[in-house]
Amino acid sequence: MAVPKKKTSPSRQGMRSSGKHVHVDNMVLCNNCDNFRRPHHMCLHCGHYDGRHVMTTKSQKRAQRALDGTEST
Numbered sequence: 001m002a003v004p005k006k007k008t009s010p011s012r013q014g015m016r017s018s019g020k021h022v023h024v025d026n027m028v029l030c031n032n033c034d035n036f037r038r039p040h041h042m043c044l045h046c047g048h049y050d051g052r053h054v055m056t057t058k059s060q061k062r063a064q065r066a067l068d069g070t071e072s073t
Helices: 010-016 058-068
Strands: none
Touching: none
């Protein structure tokens, strides 16, 4: 079994664990719906990115089905 020759100093322990902190993503406001979204990602609430509609979200599909009358219970 491997055994360390010397005790690890607190400084070296701190340097080793310096990259283990929690990263918090920067959030920006969506120009279309004013909800928070990640930068350079589409808005998960309305499906817009860079001023254009790029994807239909689940809530939009559900609302469209309710308008069409094909909503199943």
